[in-house]
Amino acid sequence: MKFTKLQISGFKTFVDATEFLIEPGLTGIVGPNGCGKSNLVEAMRWVMGENSFKAMRASGMDDVIFSGSGERRALDIAEVALVLDNSDNSAPAGFQDSPIIEVTRQIERAEGSTYRINGREVRAKDVQLLFADASTGAKSPALVRQGQIGELISAKPQARRRILEEAA
Amino acid sequence: MKFTKLQISGFKTFVDATEFLIEPGLTGIVGPNGCGKSNLVEAMRWVMGENSFKAMRASGMDDVIFSGSGERRALDIAEVALVLDNSDNSAPAGFQDSPIIEVTRQIERAEGSTYRINGREVRAKDVQLLFADASTGAKSPALVRQGQIGELISAKPQARRRILEEAA
Amino acid sequence: GRERLKAAFDKVQAHFKELFTTLFDGGWAELQLIEAADPLEAGLEILARPPGKKPQVMTLLSGGEQALTALSLIFAIFLTNPAPICVLDEVDAPLDDANVERFCNLLDHMSRKTETRFITITHNPITMARMNRLFGVTMVERGVSQLVSVNLEEAERFLETA
Amino acid sequence: GRERLKAAFDKVQAHFKELFTTLFDGGWAELQLIEAADPLEAGLEILARPPGKKPQVMTLLSGGEQALTALSLIFAIFLTNPAPICVLDEVDAPLDDANVERFCNLLDHMSRKTETRFITITHNPITMARMNRLFGVTMVERGVSQLVSVNLEEAERFLETA
């Protein structure tokens, strides 16, 4: 299962529909402080079923919806879609006949999140399980947040062991 | 009271006697990872009376004594001297007739630290008070350790207020 | 005790607001005493609004924006009661080039306004270029530090080798 | 449960030791399960000895040395069970030029050895130059992000403006 595309609309500073093509090898993301680089990759973790708003640097999950800027007013809906290439048929059972798997998460202010896989509504848990079976997901050790290296260094030994459990 | 010179011998990776001239304006310190830049400025905080070994990134105050390297054996004594220019007579009472004030701290393995001001042995508290009166000292907010910016950002509001108290 | 802390808070607040707007080239920020009426018991909260953005809780700000906000607070405390020595250990690490330039402008300004001597540890070539002098720390012999005066060219070569 | 964690630990240990020695161009490191006999209750301790130095508790290591050691652990866990996607947000911030080059060599090596797609957020020009492609994020309109494909020259100009 390969990650091919991320589509973001209304998530944090990505107000207008944005498409991010994920290609093989090494992709670099650059730009000034505060321009949205971390927001971009947070959208990926979010659509994979991250249910802790603290992991989104927020104080409530509605905080991920664009809250307005100098010239634009706040939105009430944020949506992120992640497109996966399943042509090698490595996705879990139930997806054998889907060469493309599209996972979508939409949040509406004060209404909570809705998840869809290939257009069909599912629970958050189904999305989390799909990615867990593919050795990835919002809690994957391979997704290193800004400052997480420092946290690992100063973490208590018990907390560090839990990272090992993610790998087992 | 102006800081003019730091002399280090046996403190962490500064094995041989090293003299660091502190001149007016902006001084930059550069070099590869692990070469000793933070150790250099830690020596300054240490001689000003830092009594927490944790603030020295150590697990015991003896850890600041050079513990040996590939080719050299460990030392048993570390000494740091800080030379102050008091020609403007701004130092506390008791130093009026000293245009130069030299503060020294020496630690001997398993024996603890000895402090001297202009050659005369004093208590740690006397050294701490001298620097506190000059609006500086090991706990001065103007001494920003590596990673301390991150700590301030993630600090609880109560902990942040304490930094304010240092300034009052 | 209580009055002194309140007086210090007001001075720091004034410096903090000005430094934030200088470092961010705009925007607005404010310190708040929260959780208790008594300043000796209160917590220190920071509200910040970078230019062009809505005011937000600190956690939503970017890594670089948080660092710049924290530096504004640290220097605000410093200017309230300038120390003879100021040591900054790699505080420019999360900043982009434009913010590093503004940080260096601030150091210039403070070094001319106070008698303070500044020591800045950095890996950033822009910061190095703005210093009045440079010292390199090397380990020609493994595990043993040596201090040597360098110019900007030598410093940049330093960076390129282990 | 217990056997799986112990088996995972042994695999991670093997990768960790190798990665550390690669990233540090020498030296030695080791993971230890401490505080309890049962791996499900134990803590994970890290012992590290950079080349030419005596083995020391992690806290005495420099900022860059600690970051490189933590990266060795993260990548060791990754190699034990490679994910289809790996995102690294400014992990090269505390590294000097020589260490950034070694970090990029490792990314090259892992991207060829696994099917994983890597996304690296960075301010570092060396890292940018080693990527297969670059995207810039801008805020031409304040508070609104735009994503645009860039080449290395455009990326470096990016860094120089707010």
Ligand SMILES: Nc1ncnc2c1ncn2[C@@H]1O[C@H](COP(=O)(O)OP(=O)(O)OP(=O)(O)O)[C@@H](O)[C@H]1O
């Ligand atoms: N819901 C939201 N609506 C509008 N703006 C938001 C929202 N959430 C976060 N932001 C803004 O996004 C910005 C942070 O973006 P981000 O963390 O992606 O920056 P960055 O490019 O990673 O910067 P750095 O290089 O400093 O890490 C902040 O200025 C914050 O105010």
Ligand SMILES: Nc1ncnc2c1ncn2[C@@H]1O[C@H](COP(=O)(O)OP(=O)(O)OP(=O)(O)O)[C@@H](O)[C@H]1O
């Ligand atoms: N008592 C000691 N004896 C010998 N070596 C020591 C001692 N204490 C610390 N060290 C060594 O000093 C090194 C750390 O030095 P320091 O923190 O000054 O590096 P740095 O130049 O600031 O690097 P960075 O750029 O990564 O922050 C470590 O490698 C550590 O092993």
Ligand SMILES: [Mg+2]
């Ligand atoms: Mg960021």
Ligand SMILES: [Mg+2]
């Ligand atoms: Mg350091």
